[in-house]
Amino acid sequence: MLVCQCSGISDRTIRRVVRAGASTVGQVARGCGAGAYCGGCTEAIRDLIQVDAAENADEMGAALTTPANLRA
Numbered sequence: 001m002l003v004c005q006c007s008g009i010s011d012r013t014i015r016r017v018v019r020a021g022a023s024t025v026g027q028v029a030r031g032c033g034a035g036a037y038c039g040g041c042t043e044a045i046r047d048l049i050q051v052d053a054a055e056n057a058d059e060m061g062a063a064l065t066t067p068a069n070l071r072a
C-alpha cells in the first residue's frame with residue numbers, strides 16, 4: 001500500500017526502515033524519503049512505527065516466557 005504519495009513509498013518500505021532502527025518520522029524520512037515533503041503521511045508513518053514497536057514488544061514477551069528461556 002502506498003503511504004507517501006510525494007516519494008512513492010509503500011508501507012513495506014517504511015516497515016523495513018523501522019525494522020532497521022528508525023523510531024521517528026524524521027529517521028524514516030532520512031531512511032527512505034517518506035514524510036520528507038508535504039507531511040501528509042506523517043500520521044500513517046507514526047502508526048507504522050507504533051505497530052512495529054507493539055509487535056517487537058509482543059515478540060520479546062513471547063521469547064522471555066518460552067520454556068527454553070525460563071530454564072536458562
Ligand code: FES
Pocket residue numbers: 003004005006007034035036037038039040041042
Ligand atoms: S505524502 Fe509523504 S511527504 Fe507528502
